[in-house]
Amino acid sequence: MFTGIVEELGEVTAVENLGDASRFRLRGPVVTEGAQHGDSIAVNGVCLTVVEHADGEFTADVMAETLNRSSLGALTVGSRVNLERPTAVGARLGGHIVQGHVDGTGEILERTPSENWEIVKISLPAALTRYVVEKGSITVDGISLTVVEAGDDHFTVSLIPTTLALTTLGVKQPGDPVNLEVDVIAKYVERLLTAGPGAGR
Numbered sequence: 001m002f003t004g005i006v007e008e009l010g011e012v013t014a015v016e017n018l019g020d021a022s023r024f025r026l027r028g029p030v031v032t033e034g035a036q037h038g039d040s041i042a043v044n045g046v047c048l049t050v051v052e053h054a055d056g057e058f059t060a061d062v063m064a065e066t067l068n069r070s071s072l073g074a075l076t077v078g079s080r081v082n083l084e085r086p087t088a089v090g091a092r093l094g095g096h097i098v099q100g101h102v103d104g105t106g107e108i109l110e111r112t113p114s115e116n117w118e119i120v121k122i123s124l125p126a127a128l129t130r131y132v133v134e135k136g137s138i139t140v141d142g143i144s145l146t147v148v149e150a151g152d153d154h155f156t157v158s159l160i161p162t163t164l165a166l167t168t169l170g171v172k173q174p175g176d177p178v179n180l181e182v183d184v185i186a187k188y189v190e191r192l193l194t195a196g197p198g199a200g201r
Helices: 064-069 126-131 161-166 184-195
Strands: 008-017 021-027 040-043 046-049 052-054 057-063 080-084 104-113 118-123 137-140 143-150 154-159 177-182
Touching: 021 064, 040 057, 046 057, 057 064, 126 177, 126 184, 137 154, 177 184
Parallel strands: none
Antiparallel strands: 008 021, 008 080, 021 057, 040 046, 040 080, 052 057, 104 118, 104 177, 118 154, 137 143, 137 177, 143 154
16 A cells, blocks of 8 residues: 655666566665565556566566556656655555555646646546545545546646655646546445445345
8 A cells, every 4th residue: 555655756767568568677766775576666656566676776567457557658768757665554644545556547738837836737537537526635646636626527736846846747748648546435435335235245
């Protein structure tokens, strides 16, 4: 489990096409400190498994399903990525519960700068609209954010200078894709309410 608090702005250093998958090598000295084979690291909000690691870099295999359902397929050498290690049991929950299971992708639509923050408008797939509410939580490229406005086909978030400086949302422009993960609690509640009494017995 993650919390959507980005630890490090990493970089893609190599991409290998494996046919029905891709192998990424990523630089992240902070998240690879103490890392072991098989550990999880969230890359732009996608939970990936460490295959190898050395000298502040790690490799991870990404299957076609993940490449097709997330924005990872658009990454190239030099792309910056948000990195986060899983939350340790007993640690503070700085953001909200994030699984690293992307529900869909959106697109940066507009950026409206202000003196001390920036409003970013992001498109929202129709299938995810019902899970996004004003003042609720949403994960964008692995970043735990609060929804400012929830529309039928978009939502907005307000970014403070720290988020702009330390994550990919500081540099992404209109037209760029982002990974979205909605609040998993909302999905469980919906399932329980629509399943009916005795469902699954």
